[in-house]
Amino acid sequence: xxxxxxxxxxxPVPVPDPTGSTDGHRRAELVSSLAGVRRxxxxxxxxxxxxxxxxxxxxxxxxxxxxxxxxxxxxGVLDIGESRDQEAIAKVSDVARLLGLVGGDVPAPRWxxxxxxxxxxxxxxxxYAHAVHSLDRIELVDRLATEVARAERDPLEVYLQVSxxxxxxxGGVTVEQLLPLADAVEERAExxxxxxxxxxxxxxxxxxxxxxxxAASSRLRAEHPQATAISAGMSNDLEAAIRQGSxxxxxxxxxxxxxxxxxx
Ligand SMILES: *Cc1c(COP(=O)(O)O)cnc(C)c1O
Numbered sequence: 257x258x259x260x261x262x263x264x265x266x267x268p269v270p271v272p273d274p275t276g277s278t279d280g281h282r283r284a285e286l287v288s289s290l291a292g293v294r295r296x297x298x299x300x301x302x303x304x305x306x307x308x309x310x311x312x313x314x315x316x317x318x319x320x321x322x323x324x325x326x327x328x329x330x331x332g333v334l335d336i337g338e339s340r341d342q343e344a345i346a347k348v349s350d351v352a353r354l355l356g357l358v359g360g361d362v363p364a365p366r367w368x369x370x371x372x373x374x375x376x377x378x379x380x381x382x383x384y385a386h387a388v389h390s391l392d393r394i395e396l397v398d399r400l401a402t403e404v405a406r407a408e409r410d411p412l413e414v415y416l417q418v419s420x421x422x423x424x425x426x427g428g429v430t431v432e433q434l435l436p437l438a439d440a441v442e443e444r445a446e447x448x449x450x451x452x453x454x455x456x457x458x459x460x461x462x463x464x465x466x467x468x469x470x471a472a473s474s475r476l477r478a479e480h481p482q483a484t485a486i487s488a489g490m491s492n493d494l495e496a497a498i499r500q501g502s503x504x505x506x507x508x509x510x511x512x513x514x515x516x517x518x519x520x
Contacts, residue, residue: 286327289511293494297505300498311498314368314487316508318343319515322350328511329355330362337389337506339371341380348384370453370487370506372427379403387413389453389487389506392429397440397447404446411448414441415487415504418472420465421457428454431472438480451485451503452476462493466500473501 293313301308315328316337325336325347338344348367355362366386373381373390381388382403391397391414404412416437419428429437434452441449454469456462466488473486489497491510498505509515 282324283327285513286324286511287331289513290328290331290333293507293510296494296510297498300495303495304499306498310503312504314370314504314506315511316370316490316506317347317512318371318508320512322347322354324512325351325365326354326358326362329365330358334363334365335368335504336365337368337370337508339369341369341373341377344369345380345384368506375399379406382407382409382412385412387415387450389415389504390417390427391415391437391441392417392419392427394437394440397437397444401444401446411446413448413450415450415453415485416441416476418452418454418469420454420468421460423457426455426457431468431475434472434476435479438476438483442480449480449483451483451487453487453504455490456488456493456496462496463500466493466497466502470501 297311297313298308301311312335313333314335314337315333316339317325317328318337318339328336338347344367351365355364367384368387368389369381369385370389373388373396375395378396378399382400388400391400400412400414416434417428418434419426419430422430438449441447452469452473454465456465469486469488476483485503486501487504487506488500488502489505491507494502494505494507
């Protein structure tokens with residue numbers, strides 16, 4: 257494409273399609289990367305003797321636009337993860353607007369908040385999230401439950417984040433703190449205890465880390481049998497996570513592409 261003087265016409269402005277995408281190229285990219293990720297999940301499930309449908313794919317769309325969420329939803333990916341409230345809140349409303357433009361053909365996605373959650377963001381997150389994967393302190397139980405009640409919405413699904421490296425700065429509770437936290441969640445009708453979540457420690461063997469998470473999950477299930485979910489596995493380690501029992505993989509890079517340095 258060159259700006260030659262041969263045409264006196266102004267450059268035509270590309271007409272965006274209703275999904276907000278300006279060309280089919282991005283859609284083709286997402287179709288291809290989604291097929292690759294679905295294949296990896298299916299292969300990992302087959303190797304572990306599990307059914308593919310026992311694993312839910314959550315597309316982590318942080319740093320990527322609402323148009324990608326709508327494209328993914330159109331391809332059947334209806335679980336969407338975000339890790340920063342400020343970004344998520346704008347994207348949620350953009351996605352709702354774009355879905356309105358396509359006229360009800362594409363179902364609305366469920367939003368999963370997967371990042372570290374500051375207490376003061378509880379009201380905002382309770383306004384749009386279907387699930388929070390990073391619940392790791394009692395204070396958040398109270399704040400989230402209060403905000404869910406205030407919003408008069410369906411119960412918020414929660415996953416208790418477990419620290420697999422003992423570093424509290426990276427979020428998560430120790431295995432000892434897990435059961436008291438679960439008990440606090442169970443006291444609140446506004447919250448639905450789904451299970452555990454973790455991020456594998458950098459540089460560690462992911463199989464060993466996810467085996468620790470599986471052990472924490474079985475301790476939790478001994479007291480709370482319905483809390484069966486295990487949110488584990490990202491682009492680089494989803495096979496190990498599925499081997500160790502993950503039910504929800506959170507995949508960003510392998511689906512959407514590499515992010516800028518801000519999010520690591
Ligand atoms: C960004 C993020 C992911 C996705 O990571 P990728 O390596 O890009 O697949 C998953 N979980 C959490 C908590 C994240 O912040």
